[in-house]
Amino acid sequence: MPTDLELVQAMLDGDRAAFERFFDVSYPALYRFALVRLGFDRDAAADVAQSAICKAIGKLRTFRGEAALLTWLCTFCRHELYAFHRRNPGRLEIELSEDEPEIRAALESLRASAAEDLDASIDRHKAASIVQRVLDHLPPHYADALEWKYIEEITVHEIGVRMGLGEKAAESLLTRARNAFRDAFQAMAPAWPVNPDGGSRS
Amino acid sequence: MTGADRSKHERAGGSDHVGQLVRLAGRRPVPDPAHVSRARAAAHHEWVRVVERRKWRLPFWPLAAAAIVAGVLGMAVWFPFHRPSARVPGAEIATLQTVTGSVRIASAGEPPRRASEAGLRIRVGDRIETMADGRAALIMPGALSVRFDRASTAVFDSTDRLILANGAVYVDAGPGVRPALRIETPFGVVRHIGTQFEVRLDASALTLRVREGSVAVETPGNQLSAKAGEAIVVTSGRPPARYGIVMSGPEWSWMSGLAQPFHLEGAAAPAFLDWVSREQGWRWDYADPSLGPRLARIVLHGSIEGLTPDEALAAVLPTCGLTSRLEGDRLIVGTAR
Numbered sequence: 178m179p180t181d182l183e184l185v186q187a188m189l190d191g192d193r194a195a196f197e198r199f200f201d202v203s204y205p206a207l208y209r210f211a212l213v214r215l216g217f218d219r220d221a222a223a224d225v226a227q228s229a230i231c232k233a234i235g236k237l238r239t240f241r242g243e244a245a246l247l248t249w250l251c252t253f254c255r256h257e258l259y260a261f262h263r264r265n266p267g268r269l270e271i272e273l274s275e276d277e278p279e280i281r282a283a284l285e286s287l288r289a290s291a292a293e294d295l296d297a298s299i300d301r302h303k304a305a306s307i308v309q310r311v312l313d314h315l316p317p318h319y320a321d322a323l324e325w326k327y328i329e330e331i332t333v334h335e336i337g338v339r340m341g342l343g344e345k346a347a348e349s350l351l352t353r354a355r356n357a358f359r360d361a362f363q364a365m366a367p368a369w370p371v372n373p374d375g376g377s378r379s
Numbered sequence: 380m381t382g383a384d385r386s387k388h389e390r391a392g393g394s395d396h397v398g399q400l401v402r403l404a405g406r407r408p409v410p411d412p413a414h415v416s417r418a419r420a421a422a423h424h425e426w427v428r429v430v431e432r433r434k435w436r437l438p439f440w441p442l443a444a445a446a447i448v449a450g451v452l453g454m455a456v457w458f459p460f461h462r463p464s465a466r467v468p469g470a471e472i473a474t475l476q477t478v479t480g481s482v483r484i485a486s487a488g489e490p491p492r493r494a495s496e497a498g499l500r501i502r503v504g505d506r507i508e509t510m511a512d513g514r515a516a517l518i519m520p521g522a523l524s525v526r527f528d529r530a531s532t533a534v535f536d537s538t539d540r541l542i543l544a545n546g547a548v549y550v551d552a553g554p555g556v557r558p559a560l561r562i563e564t565p566f567g568v569v570r571h572i573g574t575q576f577e578v579r580l581d582a583s584a585l586t587l588r589v590r591e592g593s594v595a596v597e598t599p600g601n602q603l604s605a606k607a608g609e610a611i612v613v614t615s616g617r618p619p620a621r622y623g624i625v626m627s628g629p630e631w632s633w634m635s636g637l638a639q640p641f642h643l644e645g646a647a648a649p650a651f652l653d654w655v656s657r658e659q660g661w662r663w664d665y666a667d668p669s670l671g672p673r674l675a676r677i678v679l680h681g682s683i684e685g686l687t688p689d690e691a692l693a694a695v696l697p698t699c700g701l702t703s704r705l706e707g708d709r710l711i712v713g714t715a716r
Contacts, residue, residue, distance in 0.1 A: 196426050322400050355397045
């Protein structure tokens, strides 16, 4: 799988497959990013995400790979959200805990490090939002594997078939996906442990 | 504890906390297919613009450096290396033939502009958008007629590929014309084999209706073909459905206002009837076979500019002492009593 920088370079070189991969991963993530911030207005979220991705493509050559590509894209989405709220002053602006710089940094690095404690009374809705954001920041095949396993409840064998992997490789991938998810989630919500010793509140 | 240890620990204890959280959150919401299509077309358009600009820039800077050096040596040396600063436009691939209501064309690197007059040239990379009140017809090489219904968005990605983001496009390849045009949608790719057909895209489905000839559809996992009088509906998650359709009537009427112009002055009556019938999805015939020689000698005069084919039929036939009636998809032409 190419790095973010390699993907962007391929796009700039006119590689159509790179564009398709970029769009297929980035647009739904930006849509979800906007959706929770626009009170789940699907049309508005689609418009904002479209503007954001087009603006970002226009500035692709400025991407240096210093931040994760999705984090970089989200800065465009934030600008578009701001512009949307300026155009629609009556609309409710929704602030999310994940908009805090510390949380953004944690999402970007996907490492449990120096994130500040979140409010321990994190509610179910916020948790769902954080889980979805964490999934968006994982490598796409990790996120897919976790959703297939836990939401579609398909077998490891079937996950392997979908990914063109053997059962053992699929199991290994799932393990890595679980670990990456756990670390990222822990970074965002350290007050909500997801390790076997601490358990999780659900 | 390592990641592997933790996973073993979880499985051994029968508790999978990652699974609990993922289930709690549920499937991540996804945008509607119509939104995705529209965004993909817009993003693609922007990407093409960026790539084109970059292609121009890459050779530009070495040339500019050469020009500076050459400038020192003298204008006579520099001048042949000079390049105009304007972006090299994409190749022209179509001409706007008819516009009704609001239609916008966005060329790479330029803001969208309102298309209000026939004759505007469409280039590779251009995006055409018809608003809620707009429709447009283009003519492509080989007399290929491409018509867009209201609220449609499409990008001419290359000379033979149209990406339909939403709305409907009707293609009339004309009798005997075999230009290749692929129409790509999120649900599949449509390729025609000399024909008249409509591709309609909405949030949930791609609907293909074939009026003449045959059309191939490639979807993930399926290769289908539809012939005249058939429709195929492609949705995600279900097998494609096929059904029979009528070849004329209200569901085809939107494109009649975008019909290819017919030059009436000096035309033979049968040619006029051929044009009307093709645009309307009819076959025409004589009420009495003896009418054939008489009809062939009739030469028409005047203009039918601004009239739809059925309006033109109603206006022209009485001036020739002729009448017509419809029997299903058959237009029967007879003499006025």
